[in-house]
Amino acid sequence: MNFATQLPKSGNRLASKSRLQFCGQQGLFKQAVPKELGGLGNGFQELVEAHLKLGKVCQDTGLILSINAHIWGSIFPLMLYGTEKQKNTWLPALISGEMIGGHAITEPQAGSDISLLQATATVTEEGFVLNGHKRFITNTPIADVLVIYAQLDSKLSAFLVCSDDIGADFKDSPEVVGCKTATMGDVHLTNCHIPLNRQLGKTGAGNMMIQNALELERAFIFAGIIGIMQWQLAEVIQYSRQRMIQGEHLGANQAISHKIADMKCRLDTCLLWVNECVRLKDAEKRISLASAQTKLIASEAFLQSSLDAVHILGAKGLMQENKMLELVQDAMASRLFSGSSEMQKNIIAALIGTGTGFKTRKN
Numbered sequence: 001m002n003f004a005t006q007l008p009k010s011g012n013r014l015a016s017k018s019r020l021q022f023c024g025q026q027g028l029f030k031q032a033v034p035k036e037l038g039g040l041g042n043g044f045q046e047l048v049e050a051h052l053k054l055g056k057v058c059q060d061t062g063l064i065l066s067i068n069a070h071i072w073g074s075i076f077p078l079m080l081y082g083t084e085k086q087k088n089t090w091l092p093a094l095i096s097g098e099m100i101g102g103h104a105i106t107e108p109q110a111g112s113d114i115s116l117l118q119a120t121a122t123v124t125e126e127g128f129v130l131n132g133h134k135r136f137i138t139n140t141p142i143a144d145v146l147v148i149y150a151q152l153d154s155k156l157s158a159f160l161v162c163s164d165d166i167g168a169d170f171k172d173s174p175e176v177v178g179c180k181t182a183t184m185g186d187v188h189l190t191n192c193h194i195p196l197n198r199q200l201g202k203t204g205a206g207n208m209m210i211q212n213a214l215e216l217e218r219a220f221i222f223a224g225i226i227g228i229m230q231w232q233l234a235e236v237i238q239y240s241r242q243r244m245i246q247g248e249h250l251g252a253n254q255a256i257s258h259k260i261a262d263m264k265c266r267l268d269t270c271l272l273w274v275n276e277c278v279r280l281k282d283a284e285k286r287i288s289l290a291s292a293q294t295k296l297i298a299s300e301a302f303l304q305s306s307l308d309a310v311h312i313l314g315a316k317g318l319m320q321e322n323k324m325l326e327l328v329q330d331a332m333a334s335r336l337f338s339g340s341s342e343m344q345k346n347i348i349a350a351l352i353g354t355g356t357g358f359k360t361r362k363n
């Protein structure tokens with residue numbers, strides 16, 4: 001099918017939901033999900049290929065962000081930590097795109113440092129009562145369910161909270177300019193009552209669950225964005241061949257062609273890193289280090305290539321409706337979502353035995 005022509009147009013919040021649901025109907029959320037859970041039973045290579053294709057045709061970083069928040073924020077945590085009953089209840093609708101999910105970690109006072117998370121869950125006879133405020137959460141205004149992280153007896157734990165739960169307010173707050181087609185919002189939990197069967201994973205497993213979800217997101221969110229970078233490079237090459245300056249095409253100027261050569265090298269480096277994550281994941285190996293390296297390298301590459309693309313287009317690149325300018329903002333956002341570039345460096349340093357994140361053992 002021609003995905004590009006059939007993908008609903010972007011626009012308001014409803015359009016964002018339709019676009020995500022369309023991706024679900026096309027089977028995008030079935031990739032790398034076992035057959036017995038309603039997936040295609042294939043591996044991460046196929047997932048990456050499908051995301052790459054989508055990025056190339058849609059050129060929409062916001063949509064890629066929404067898709068990844070849905071997959072790694074809700075589908076995979078349910079697959080990995082859900083009880084049989086939870087999987088049967090939630091996964092079919094999330095995988096088909098009938099329901100939209102995401103994950104809510106960040107709070108106004110806690111971004112990079114999740115040890116500062118303050119949202120709480122208290123046990124009652126019927127279930128849990130949640131209180132707190134989550135911020136900058138992708139998909140919030142269109143989400144049916146979010147995996148929300150909160151302190152239960154001072155132990156970080158995960159809960160499934162629905163948009164229609166009493167005391168849960170999934171608010172639309174389009175404060176961020178990058179990835180503008182992704183919906184984003186605040187979640188206010190005010191004595192939000194949820195039944196006992198909505199706890200996901202064990203009490204105190206929140207930290208590990210967040211790390212696992214973010215590792216997967218960091219490893220694969222750039223698959224779709226690499227598709228966009230392929231489009232970006234093709235556009236720039238075409239422009240450099242058409243635009244005439246002093247009797248020669250723009251690309252004949254080495255200052256321009258070298259920038260384009262750099263864009264190509266960055267793009268291929270990103271793809272090599274995503275494929276390294278595929279290799280590790282399909283071999284059931286750990287991706288903690290590789291996913292942090294992939295996220296760091298790819299987001300910095302995306303930003304530099306987006307700046308180069310705007311530069312090569314001259315004033316045209318700065319026109320408000322120009323997609324290349326929008327990609328610069330998207331790339332700035334990409335340095336923050338799933339953990340900032342600085343946090344990736346901290347993770348890498350700690351994993352190779354140095355830096356602030358590395359604690360020396362006493363025994």
Ligand SMILES: Cc1cc2nc3c(=O)[nH]c(=O)nc-3n(C[C@H](O)[C@H](O)[C@H](O)COP(=O)(O)OP(=O)(O)OC[C@H]3O[C@@H](n4cnc5c(N)ncnc54)[C@H](O)[C@@H]3O)c2cc1C
Nearest residue numbers: 103104105106111112136137138333336337338339340342
């Ligand atoms: C488009 C977008 C989508 C998002 N979607 C979600 C979502 O779905 N769910 C969710 O929970 N969150 C989401 N977030 C929030 C995101 O996870 C945070 O923005 C990110 O973790 C950084 O937190 P912060 O913005 O509070 O910055 P801060 O943590 O306040 O950091 C500010 C700056 O200081 C730097 N910094 C912080 N600590 C250190 C350090 N130790 N060493 C060096 N530098 C440091 C950071 O890199 C950053 O540049 C999203 C953010 C964006 C932009």
